[in-house]
Amino acid sequence: MRIHVDLDLCQGHGTCAEEAPEVFAVDEKESKVIVRLEQPPEALRAKVRSAVRFCPTGALSVTED
Numbered sequence: 001m002r003i004h005v006d007l008d009l010c011q012g013h014g015t016c017a018e019e020a021p022e023v024f025a026v027d028e029k030e031s032k033v034i035v036r037l038e039q040p041p042e043a044l045r046a047k048v049r050s051a052v053r054f055c056p057t058g059a060l061s062v063t064e065d
Contacts, residue, residue, distance in 0.1 A: 005035060005060055007033075010059040012027070014026045015056060019050045020044060020050070023051070039065070
């Protein structure tokens with residue numbers, strides 16, 4: 001799994017960081033997502049999928065490698 005972020009769509013709502021804090025954070029200054037683990041381990045993948053599903057702007061996506 002690889003995480004992709006469209007920073008043009010990201011508004012820094014922080015839903016992703018709430019769903020998967022091990023993987024996502026929000027840069028408060030820029031109001032944009034920070035991806036801590038671009039290729040998360042298997043144990044975190046369900047959380048990442050949840051973060052993608054609940055992103056209010058659709059800024060997140062994943063591809064399976």
